[in-house]
Amino acid sequence: MALSARQLKVGDTHSEQVVDNLTRTQIVQYAGASGDYNPIHTDEVYTTQVAGYPSVFAHGMLTMGLTGTMLTNYVGDGCLTKFGVRFTKQVWPGDTLTANATVEAIREEGGQRFVDLQLSTVNQNGEEVLSGYASARIDP
Amino acid sequence: MAIEKFPVEAGHIMLFARAVGDGNPIYYDEAYARTKEPGSIIAPPTFVQASAQFDPDYRLRPKIGQPWFGSGKEPTGVPPSSGGGGTGLHAEQHYEYHRHPKPGDVLTATSRPGQTWERQGRRSGKLIFTETITEYRDQHGELVVTARGVGVRTERPVEQS
Numbered sequence: 606m607a608l609s610a611r612q613l614k615v616g617d618t619h620s621e622q623v624v625d626n627l628t629r630t631q632i633v634q635y636a637g638a639s640g641d642y643n644p645i646h647t648d649e650v651y652t653t654q655v656a657g658y659p660s661v662f663a664h665g666m667l668t669m670g671l672t673g674t675m676l677t678n679y680v681g682d683g684c685l686t687k688f689g690v691r692f693t694k695q696v697w698p699g700d701t702l703t704a705n706a707t708v709e710a711i712r713e714e715g716g717q718r719f720v721d722l723q724l725s726t727v728n729q730n731g732e733e734v735l736s737g738y739a740s741a742r743i744d745p
Numbered sequence: 746m747a748i749e750k751f752p753v754e755a756g757h758i759m760l761f762a763r764a765v766g767d768g769n770p771i772y773y774d775e776a777y778a779r780t781k782e783p784g785s786i787i788a789p790p791t792f793v794q795a796s797a798q799f800d801p802d803y804r805l806r807p808k809i810g811q812p813w814f815g816s817g818k819e820p821t822g823v824p825p826s827s828g829g830g831g832t833g834l835h836a837e838q839h840y841e842y843h844r845h846p847k848p849g850d851v852l853t854a855t856s857r858p859g860q861t862w863e864r865q866g867r868r869s870g871k872l873i874f875t876e877t878i879t880e881y882r883d884q885h886g887e888l889v890v891t892a893r894g895v896g897v898r899t900e901r902p903v904e905q906s
Binding site: 607623624631634635637638639640641642643644645647648650651654655656657658659664665666667669670671673674676677678681682683684685686687688689690691692695 | 764766767800832835837839893902
């Protein structure tokens with residue numbers, strides 16, 4: 606069910622913990638589903654000895670996907686019209702992420718109401734790993 | 746990149762939703778989905794990224810019979826030549842949904858380059874950003890999703906604070 610404009614106001618927030626103690630296996634699971642098998646996400650030996658990072662790390666798109674879970678739980682199924690993000694910090698195995706949405710505007714366009722959201726996903730240290738925006742169709 | 750055929754399949758959607766920790770039955774239960782507004786299973790918002798599975802030239806998938814740059818007996822299967830210590834990373838991703846893909850759709854994807862720009866990074870040297878715009882169309886030629894991705898190539902690995 607879509608959100609309703611009547612129940613929303615600018616400044617409203619919605620937050621969800623989208624992963625607790627991210628595992629290397631979940632990163633591999635995402636590699637398999639998405640088709641991005643880059644060894645910097647799936648191969649600790651390559652990543653530490655060749656790429657020069659302390660460990661494998663999550664695909665940016667896994668962080669976006671996790672954030673999308675919070676987003677669709679909030680706005681409802683099939684209502685999203687826009688979703689865009691910047692990846693601001695790497696996400697590592699063991700991280701716990703919380704995705705946050707804040708209502709920035711409620712507007713009407715061609716007889717259809719929309720909500721505009723600001724997005725921020727943070728790790729267990731409160732550091733932002735993703736910032737972004739989304740828009741969704743809402744009911745009157 | 747051009748993908749001639751990206752068949753959207755229910756099993757693939759289920760696996761993708763699991764990988765992003767999303768247990769919503771709209772992504773796997775057709776009977777449930779029929780009772781909801783979309784009327785059928787739909788794909789999660791970032792699913793079109795999995796079109797890489799159907800890109801014959803996708804660089805980040807091991808190809809049958811070809812050396813792979815991940816580890817085997819050695820830490821990398823391909824001698825470092827083009828590298829220089831940098832890493833290709835994903836900087837931004839933007840989607841515009843004209844509708845949400847569903848099982849049975851057969852999408853095509855066509856990409857065109859967008860802008861390119863450079864910036865000096867504090868933790869990874871010179872950064873080169875390149876933008877790619879991809880249009881996903883269905884079997885009727887209708888636009889389904891417009892995607893804009895920004896990749897960044899770093900001069901050296903990102904320093905960890």
